[in-house]
Every structure is written in C-alpha cells, then in structure tokens.
Amino acid sequence: xxxxxxxxxxxxxxxxxxxxxxxxxxxxxxxxxxxxxxxxxxxxxxxxxxxxxxxxxxxxxxxxxxxxxxxxxxxxxxxxxxxxxxxxxxxxxxxxxxxxxxxxxxxxxxxxxxxxxxxxxxxxxxxxxxxxxxxxxxxxxxxxxxxxxxxxxxxxxxxxxxxxxxxxxxxxxxxxxxxxxxxxxxxxxxxxxxxxxxxxxxxxxxxxxxxxxxxxxxxxxxxxxxxxxxxxxxxxxxxxxxxxxxxxxxxxxxxxxxxxxxxxxxxxxxxxxxxxxxxxxxxxxxxxxxxxxxxxxxxxxxxxxxxxxxxxxxxxxxxxxxxxxxxxxxxxxxxxxxxxxxxxxxxxxxxxxxxxxxxxxxxxxxxxxxxxxxxxxxxxxxxxxxxxxxxxxxxxxxxxxxxxxxxxxxxxxxxxxxxxxxxxxxxxxxxxxxxxxxxxxxxxxxxxxxxxxxxxxxxxxxxx
Numbered sequence: 001x002x003x004x005x006x007x008x009x010x011x012x013x014x015x016x017x018x019x020x021x022x023x024x025x026x027x028x029x030x031x032x033x034x035x036x037x038x039x040x041x042x043x044x045x046x047x048x049x050x051x052x053x054x055x056x057x058x059x060x061x062x063x064x065x066x067x068x069x070x071x072x073x074x075x076x077x078x079x080x081x082x083x084x085x086x087x088x089x090x091x092x093x094x095x096x097x098x099x100x101x102x103x104x105x106x107x108x109x110x111x112x113x114x115x116x117x118x119x120x121x122x123x124x125x126x127x128x129x130x131x132x133x134x135x136x137x138x139x140x141x142x143x144x145x146x147x148x149x150x151x152x153x154x155x156x157x158x159x160x161x162x163x164x165x166x167x168x169x170x171x172x173x174x175x176x177x178x179x180x181x182x183x184x185x186x187x188x189x190x191x192x193x194x195x196x197x198x199x200x201x202x203x204x205x206x207x208x209x210x211x212x213x214x215x216x217x218x219x220x221x222x223x224x225x226x227x228x229x230x231x232x233x234x235x236x237x238x239x240x241x242x243x244x245x246x247x248x249x250x251x252x253x254x255x256x257x258x259x260x261x262x263x264x265x266x267x268x269x270x271x272x273x274x275x276x277x278x279x280x281x282x283x284x285x286x287x288x289x290x291x292x293x294x295x296x297x298x299x300x301x302x303x304x305x306x307x308x309x310x311x312x313x314x315x316x317x318x319x320x321x322x323x324x325x326x327x328x329x330x331x332x333x334x335x336x337x338x339x340x341x342x343x344x345x346x347x348x349x350x351x352x353x354x355x356x357x358x359x360x361x362x363x364x365x366x367x368x369x370x371x372x373x374x375x376x377x378x379x380x381x382x383x384x385x386x387x388x389x390x391x392x393x394x395x396x397x398x399x400x401x402x403x404x405x406x407x408x409x410x411x412x413x414x415x416x417x418x419x420x421x422x423x424x425x426x427x428x429x430x431x432x433x434x435x436x437x438x439x440x441x442x443x444x445x446x447x448x449x450x451x452x453x454x455x456x457x458x459x460x461x462x463x464x
Contacts, residue, residue: 013321036090
C-alpha cells in the first residue's frame with residue numbers, strides 16, 4: 001500500500017499503525033519541503049507560538065497593578081523564535097517517519113505522487129500499483145470568491161505567521177477558529193486598528209448563544225476590535241493610497257470599510273489539486289469519503305485527515321488515521337469496516353489563549369436538537385474567586401446533563417478552559433453520572449468552576 005502525505009498527522013498515524021504488519025509492503029510518500037505536516041509548519045503549533053508573545057503584552061496591559069511604559073512586541077523576534085521551534089518540531093516528525101523505514105517492507109519516497117489511472121500512481125519517475133492508496137495530503141487556505149479579490153493583496157493565516165510588519169489598519173474576512181485566534185494577535189502584537197466581518201449575529205457557531213455573546217463583548221472591550229455582525233462582503237477594490245476598500249451589506253444596508261490591509265481567515269479546503277484525480281473514477285465533493293475513511297467511488301482508496309474535508313482539526317486527523325489503518329486491514333481480511341465516530345471535542349485559543357473556548361460533547365442546543373432529556377447549569381467565572389486572582393474574572397462555563405445523571409457535555413469560555421477540556425472529555429466519553437464525579441476542590445485552582453457545575457447539577461437533579 002501507499003500513503004501519500006506521510007509527514008502529516010493523518011499520514012503519520014496510518015504509517016505508525018501499519019509499519020509492523022508483516023503482510024504489508026508500505027510505501028510512504030511526501031514531497032514536503034522541509035516536510036513535517038500542516039499543524040507543525042503552518043497551523044496549531046506556530047500559531048500558539050506567536051500568540052504567546054501577544055499574550056504576555058496583554059497580561060501586562062490588563063493588570064492595573066503594573067506601572068511603567070508598555071513594552072512593544074518585537075515581531076522579528078517572534079517570527080524568528082517561531083521558525084526555530086517549528087523547524088525543530090518538523091525535524092522530529094520527519095525523523096519519526098523515516099525511522100519507520102528501518103523496518104522490513106517500509107520505504108520512503110521524497111517526491112510528488114499523482115494518479116495516472118485508478119489505483120496507479122506516478123511517483124517522480126517511477127510508477128507503482130499498490131493494492132491500497134491512502135490520501136493524507138492535508139488542506140490549504142481558502143479565499144472567498146469575491147468580485148475584485150484578484151485586484152488586491154490578501155493576507156492569509158500563513159502570511160500572518162511569517163510577517164514582521166503590518167499596516168496601521170486592517171479589515172478581516174472570516175471570524176471562525178482562525179480569525180478568533182489571529183485577530184487579537186494583530187491587535188495586540190501589531191497594534192492594528194481592526195474591523196472584522198461576522199456574517200451571523202455572533203461568533204462561535206458551535207456554542208450556545210451566551211458564549212458567542214460573551215466572546216464578542218470581550219473582543220470589543222479588551223482589544224478594541226470593531227466586529228460588524230450580520231454583515232456580508234459584496235466586493236473589494238484597491239484604494240488610491242494603496243489600501244483596500246471592502247463593500248458590505250450590514251442588516252441589508254450598503255456600507256464600505258477602508259483599511260491598509262485585507263485579511264482572509266475564511267477556512268481551508270482539501271489539498272487535492274496535484275493528485276491527478278481526474279485520471280481516476282474518484283469524484284471529490286460532498287460525501288465523497290465515507291465515515292470509514294473509504295472513498296465512495298473506490299473501495300481501495302482511503303482519505304484521512306483534512307484531505308477528506310470532513311473536519312479539518314489535528315486530533316481528528318490522527319484519529320481518522322488510526323481508523324484508516326484498521327480498515328485497510330479489515331478490508332484486506334474481509335472483515336466489517338469501522339466508522340469513525342467523533343465525540344465533539346474542540347478548543348479555540350480565543351483571546352490570545354487568555355480566554356479560550358472549549359466544548360466537549362453536547363451543547364444545550366445540540367442536546368435539544370437530538371431530543372435528549374436533559375438539564376443545563378451555567379456558572380460565571382466571576383462566581384469563583386480564583387479567577388480574580390488570575391486577573392481574568394471574565395467568562396462562563398456550562399454543563400449539560402441527562403435527566404438520568406449522565407454528563408452529556410461541557411462548554412467553557414474562561415481562563416484554563418483549554419486545560420480542563422481533557423478532564424471533561426474523559427467524563428463525557430465514559431458516560432459518568434455527575435453524582436459520581438468526585439466533588440473535591442483544590443485551592444486555589446481554576447478547576448473549582450467544574451466543582452461548582454457538578455454541585456449545581458446534582459442539586460438540579462434532586463429537584464427534578
């Protein structure tokens with residue numbers, strides 16, 4: 001079998017699980033320069049690196065006990081350290097993949113692969129006919145199809161991570177995960193005056209409404225960011241001064257926004273362009289990859305990670321890689337294939353990571369949509385004094401519990417919500433009864449907000 005995109009999270013996970021199978025001859029293929037996968041080079045790891053510098057400045061600015069001149073963020077130093085760290089991380093990934101080639105039946109080809117027929121790959125100057133092909137080529141930034149977009153410079157998340165200077169003002173299209181993480185960075189580290197376009201009434205589509213409302217208020221108050229809600233982009237054009245003018249409709253009324261720079265944090269699309277899929281019977285599009293990671297049009301092609309367009313998130317890519325490895329074996333052996341079932345577990349490093357959002361399992365809205373009998377308890381971070389000691393009393397947390405006591409879901413928009421997500425994932429995925437979760441506080445730590453939710457849920461159940 002062949003794995004195309006072996007340096008990425010999904011491809012590496014497939015390779016790791018199959019490299020020891022004596023019945024599989026494994027060809028790992030990747031043309032990455034330097035190679036290491038999207039998350040390491042252009043995604044979650046470098047973005048958290050640059051956010052940390054802005055977080056330090058924000059913490060100093062946000063604490064009125066500190067006096068003196070406010071420090072500037074040295075963007076050249078930020079990018080230099082980011083490059084050094086990501087280079088080291090990527091080297092570890094490459095080394096791990098290449099160590100697999102020390103095993104019998106495993107080889108690595110540093111070249112570009114493309115289909116020349118169903119199941120047949122051209123890899124550089126050679127052609128191979130594997131029994132199975134795994135596509136794990138990741139994703140790339142997506143630009144909106146907007147009139148005038150080709151006439152102006154558009155900066156994507158990849159550009160921001162490498163930039164050492166910015167204009168004085170910017171207009172941002174896209175306020176999803178990437179936008180929520182990078183917009184405060186542009187404000188705090190680069191000192192930009194920002195206008196953000198949000199199509200809906202609030203950000204955080206996956207969250208219950210109070211969380212999106214709280215985040216919106218925090219961005220406006222703490223970072224002085226102008227977020228235009230219920231607003232849609234219509235067209236863009238360059239200005240005479242070298243900037244951009246974005247035409248929008250806001251609540252049905254036409255407006256214009258002018259700025260020095262235009263940013264597009266408008267999602268990602270699968271990287272499939274160079275694979276030669278038009279030479280095969282594969283038809284990429286909605287539903288082209290089953291929950292088994294098997295391509296709908298070819299049962300010997302599997303597509304894992306961002307490349308399948310199902311859910312472009314690092315941990316999901318790894319989990320899909322493991323399922324893919326299992327299902328290649330199952331298909332070979334005539335056994336039933338497993339479906340990848342993902343319990344919702346997302347973290348957004350919003351507010352420079354000072355006010356991260358986490359959701360595990362059901363929200364109140366999704367529990368309602370699933371027609372589950374449940375109750376909801378919500379707690380403000382300000383109810384727990386420990387958050388005030390961290391100088392971040394903002395935010396809230398919510399627990400969704402079945403009427404039988406089963407913990408169905410957790411949402412947190414507060415300091416350390418990201419770290420608490422793993423604890424809540426274990427509780428949700430093991431189906432614990434909230435009455436059996438230990439009520440054991442540790443002082444003075446932020447997880448006390450969880451203890452408060454557990455106690456309130458137990459009380460609510462007793463009153464049912």
